[in-house]
Amino acid sequence: MGRPLPSGLAPALDSTFIRESLGERVRALLGPSARVxxxxxxxxxRATILYRIELAGAPLATWRVxxxxxxxxxxxxxxxxxxxxxxxxxxxxxxxxxxxIPRTLGFLPELSSCSWKRWAASP
Numbered sequence: 001m002g003r004p005l006p007s008g009l010a011p012a013l014d015s016t017f018i019r020e021s022l023g024e025r026v027r028a029l030l031g032p033s034a035r036v037x038x039x040x041x042x043x044x045x046r047a048t049i050l051y052r053i054e055l056a057g058a059p060l061a062t063w064r065v066x067x068x069x070x071x072x073x074x075x076x077x078x079x080x081x082x083x084x085x086x087x088x089x090x091x092x093x094x095x096x097x098x099x100x101i102p103r104t105l106g107f108l109p110e111l112s113s114c115s116w117k118r119w120a121a122s123p
Contacts, residue, residue: 003071006071008070030055034057038054039054048068051064065105080107
């Protein structure tokens with residue numbers, strides 16, 4: 001019944017794998033002393049995951065991001081590029097009209113089909 005779940009879903013829900021995958025990216029985005037302490041993932045829809053990332057040495061204690069798993073690596077790369085272009089050309093999260101595009105933070109090729117976006121920061 002329905003489409004099969006994307007193959008990248010299992011590693012995307014593995015908190016140890018995600019913590020290790022995000023480590024370098026978190027330091028690049030939040031500073032050299034930022035470290036991922038813990039990651040909790042929750043499926044919002046079939047292939048969309050809300051991550052709650054607990055940090056140490058960063059300006060935020062908790063960071064929330066959305067991960068989207070695609071059927072293929074090519075589909076993930078194409079979606080990542082499209083979201084980046086939309087955000088760069090004015091459809092950012094603070095756009096004054098009702099259309100907003102979250103800032104795309106990166107593409108995780110080690111999942112073969114996962115991209116993630118900033119969703120919200122908690123103080």
